[in-house]
Amino acid sequence: MEPFTFASSSELRIPVAVKVNRLEGYEKPLPYSTLLKRPDLRHRGSNLSPNSELYITVQPFADSKPLTVHSQTPYKHFKNGRVWNQWLTLPVSYSTLPANTQLAITVWDLSPINPKGGDRSHHVPFGGSTISLFDDDATLRTGRQKCRMWRHKAADGFSDTTTPSQEPRKRGRRGQYEETVVVSEKQSRRDAELERLVGLMKTQEMGQIAENKWLDQMVFRQIEKLEKQSVRESTRPKTMSRASGSPEDGEQNGQVKAPLCAEGDPDHVDGSFFLYIEFPRFDHPIVFADHEYPPPPISSVSSAPSQHAAVVNFKPPPEVQLGPGIHSDGNGTSDTDGGHRLIRIYDPEVGYVDNPAEYKHRRLIRGQRNALDRDLKPNPKMRDFLNRVMSYGPTVELSDKEKDEVWRFRHHLARDKRALTKLVKSVNWNEQAESRQAIALLPKWAEIAVDDALELLGPGVQNPAVRAYAVDRLRKADDEELLLYLLQLVQALKFEPKHAKDTEDDETDSSLASFLIVRSAANLKLGNSLHWYLMVELDDDAPSQSTRNKKLFARVSYDFMKELEATPEGQARRKVLLKQGELVTVLSKISKDIRSSRGDRLRKIELLKKMLADPKNELLHFDPPLPLPLDPEVLVTGVVPEECNVFKSTLSPFYVTFTTNHGGKYSLIFKTGDDLRQDQLVIQIVALMDRLLRKENLDLKLSPYRILATSTLAGAVQFVPSAPMSSILSSAKYGNSILGYLRFHNPATPETPSILGVRKEAMDNYVKSVAGYCVITYLLGVGDRHLDNLLLAPDGKFFHIDFGYILGRDPKPMAPLMKLSREMVEGMGGSSPTSESQFEAFRQYCFTAYTTLRRSSSLILNLFALMQDSHIPGLVLPGEGAAASVRIVEQRFKLDVGEQEAEGFLGTLVEREMGAWGPVIIDRLHGFTQGWRA
Structure with a gap:
């Protein structure tokens, strides 16, 4: 062919x-x-x-x-x-x-x-x-x-x-007339000539015959003339000839008019x-080709709007069971296959629409048992079944049988705080009778945990009564705990249902919004964080934010300012937020000017000092002292222009020092052109994990330094005095080792206990912090780990910075799942079982931290689930969407195995990453690249 x-x-x-x-x-x-x-x-x-x-x-x-x-x-x-x-x-x-x-x-x-x-x-x-x-x-x-x-x-x-x-x-047909047109020989020749000329004209239009304007015009006129004659002939009466037999009347020579x-x-x-x-x-x-639509992701499919709709029970695509001799790859040779390729067609309705027969069956079954379910008790076998269902994580979808059994024993399960989220998933909220019974059970339910309350505020729950119940549970949390979840609660405002009475100009003042506004107006730290979280959502440089969400956050910000006016210190706090905004605006302008200025780093530092000392910028003295946006508990009185610096980076972030009202100093790093929301999220999760570990009496000396994104492309980072691992290992002053650095800053003395020539407190800080960050960075899938973003403070506390790659993404090949280099282990005394080696203590800290955080996995997964619509680039995986981030974190918790199996897996991971040669090559290449750039 x-x-x-x-x-x-x-x-x-x-x-x-x-x-x-x-x-x-x-x-x-x-x-x-x-x-x-x-x-x-x-x-x-x-x-x-x-x-x-x-x-x-x-x-x-x-x-x-x-x-x-x-x-x-x-x-x-x-x-x-x-x-x-x-x-x-x-x-x-x-x-x-x-x-x-x-x-x-x-x-x-x-x-x-x-x-x-x-x-x-x-x-x-x-x-x-x-x-x-x-x-x-x-x-x-x-x-x-x-x-x-x-x-x-x-x-x-x-x-x-x-x-x-x-x-x-x-x-x-036999015995009937067939229409035929009797044409003369002259007309037949004319039609043939017309057909020939039309064919030649189409050939010329395709470019196969060269144009000749004067000759073409003559041909076109001839074609029009022949066409008019053909049309004129078509107005004459046609004649009919019989297919077989002869006409009865008016027939001449086998023809009739x-x-x-x-x-x-x-x-x-x-x-x-x-x-x-x-x-x-x-x-x-x-050639016609239809557009092929990919199967819609489950997270993008929304159910039909309903007043009582609360949970959309998504279903996976049905499994295709192939019969004997049928092969999905089209290579079957049996007679039943016929050599044809089997095509799987995705029906979007399967993903979110109930089977009508199953829906009717469920309605009949649940309707018959309403009077008997109140006193129903499960037998031992059913009790084990329900306990297994209660142990499911927040991402597990219940089967139809599990939903029916949870609904059947709902009165019995009301004493189990874990069961409420499972009941919400089991209720058909489009059925008014079911929804009324479920809502009536809420006041009788055992008090739920915070992680379950956060799950009820997610995108899958639209019933206002259920969401209001979750908010009532959050009212019992103190301000410090609420601050840990505030970033996600602001995102949860997007999932609030819109009531019918609301119009486009009057967004819903939901119970969650009212709760956040009242609590934040009464607490300086909460109000400061809420204000800046809302400012980021209202940033004009965030094109991914929908118009509806911007209106929603603008309304919440307006109501927050009105609530501040009603408090005794409201006017003063509003002025503080206004001054904070002015400070951030000035620092953003300085950062942009430094970044766009020409010259080397020394010239940029001189320009920075000049701009900080410029009286027009009003940075030298703050009266009264201003609560710092990064940490409102710190009151700053001005900047110190002499103590500033510009880092070697494409974005030229600068270091600035503030004086505090107590005579101390507070240093931070300000940068523009980079999205700090992802780093802010990681540090928030680190702070939350630190709190969870401390509640179990396990203090791993973590350093969740502060990060505040003031817009989608600007923010501030707390400066912690420390040294990167790369400089420590290349410094002869420390003997090119971490242990030498620890001995230099924390030498052993006869008065204090020591390990390996290091004060015991500093060595404990190092071992515990390395264990904590190894587990946390593994769970969050932090990537792009090299010796320049691993820092060590003089007191021995180890920590990570720069979280541009998370959830398993890494720009380098052969990236490790856990960053644990040979040099880090040698800082503990090596992995050999010696009397002073701290490696075994490090392993035990890892195991304890991992099992402790596994028990709080639902809370962490729910926090990530609430961030699905935050438009943070790192949370959206290519081709999978934001919902995949929750699944990745869930996989790293290994919730499908027991505690002993999980510890065994972590121990194997530690041994493998400690002796891996891939990270060594990555560190060498990174160091070579940085040296070449310098």
Whole structure:
């Protein structure tokens, strides 16, 4: 087969166009007897003049339904013939059209009276024609087309149209007449010549015959002449020949005459009209190709809005069970397979619509047991089944049987605080009877934990009563605990349902919003954090934020300011927030100027000192002292221009020192051009994990330094005095080792206990902090770990910085799951079982931290789930969406195995990463790259 070049219609993203050329045809004048019966025909435009004014409408149809509005030719006065030569553009593109698209073309006549009435009282159809846009081979029609006009009919556009552009051929049957046109030899030669010329003209249009303007004009006129003669001949009566037998009356030589149009109808006269149109031409044939839509992700499918809808129970795509001899790869050779490829078709309704039979069954079963469920108690086997269901994590979807059993024993489960979230998933909130019973159980339920309350505030719960119950649980949390979840609670505002009474200009003042506003107005730290979280959401440089969400956060910010006015210290706190905003604006401008300035790093440092000392910026003295946005408990009185620095980086972040009201100093790093929201989220999770470990009496000496994103591309970071591992290992002062650094800053003395020549307190800080960060960075999938973003403070506390890659993403190959280098282990005394080696203590800290955090996995997973719609780039995995982030963290918790198996897995991971050679190569390459850049 020769190669064939073509294009697909799905890639043709241009509007559909058709050129209306001219109308040809003749008809007999109306007899006087007809005009007596219908005097209105005397004033019809086409009966007054053979060149009367007509106009044409073109409308696309598919499956007997219009695809869009019609396009219409402008008014035009005709002199010698009805010639438009007008391109009409339809408001639809080729790429969106189905294969059965038809164009309904109607020519309209002017008439004083429309006998059928209707909207077009002075417009009656002169004729109509319906032509398919694609031919029988699914190829787009191009070039000139000749359409037969069905007189006094509007083009219907139906799938089985009554106005086809080409009259269908009729097959003769035995004993019946078959329509045949008796033509003369002269007419036959003329039609053959016309067909030949039309074919040559199409060949020339394709560029295969060179143009010759004066000769082409002669050919075009000859073609028009032959076409007019052909149309004139078509107005003559046709003759009918019988397929077999002989006619009974009026037959001569096997032929009988019959009129073309029915008589007795004043709207029908002998005649025939043809409309010549033209479709656009393309360099290659256009073959129909439908757009293939990928299966919608479960998180993007939303159920139909319902007043009582609360939980959307998504279902996975059904499994396809292949029969004997059927292979999904199409390589089957059995007779049942037939060699055809098996195609799996995804039905989106399967993902979120209940099976009607299952829905009816569930409704009948649940409706019969309402009176008996109150005193129902599970037997031992059912108790074990329910305990297994209660142990499920927040991401596990319940099966239909599990939902039915949870609903059946709902009164018994009311004493189990873990069961409420499972009940919410089991209730059909579209069923009013069920929803009323579930809501009535809420006051009787055992007090739920905070992690369950956060799950009830997620996107899957829309019932206001359930969300209000979760907010009531949060009211019992103290301000310090609430501050740990505040970032996620601000995101949860997006999932609040919108009541019917609300309008577009008045967003819902939900119970969650009211709770956050009241608590934040009464606490300086909460109010400070809430204000800046809202400012980030209202940032104009966040194009991904929807208009509805911006209105929502603007309303919450406005209500928060109003609530502040009602408090005793409200006016003062509003002024503090205003001054904080001015400070951040000035620092942002300085950062942008430093970044855009030319010159080396020393010149940028001099420019920074000059701008900080400039009186116009008002940074030298704050009166009264200003609570720092990064940490409102720190009151700063001004900046110290001499103690500033600019770091070696593309974005040129700068270091600035503030004086405090107690005479101390507080240093921070400010940067623009970088999104710090992801680092802010990681540090928040680290602080939360530190609190969870401390509650179990396990203090791993973590250093969750403060980070505050002031916009989507600016923010501040607390500066912690420390040294990167790369400089420690390359410093001869410390003996090129971590142990030497610890001995230098924490030498052993006879008065204090020591280990390996290091004060015991500093060594404990180092061992515990390394264990804690090894576990935490593994759980969060922190990537791009090298010796420059691993820091060690003089007191022995180890910590990580720069969380640009999380959830398993890493820009380098052979990235480790846990950053534990040989040098870090040697700082503990090595992995050999010696008397002073702290490696075994390090392993035990790792195991204890891992098992402790596994028990709080639901809380951490729910926090990530609430961040799904935060538009933080690192939380959206390519091709998977934001919901995949929760699954990745869940996988690293190993919730599908027991505690001993999880400890065994972690021990194997520690041994493997400690002796891996891949991270060593990465550190060497990174150090070489940094040295080359310097």
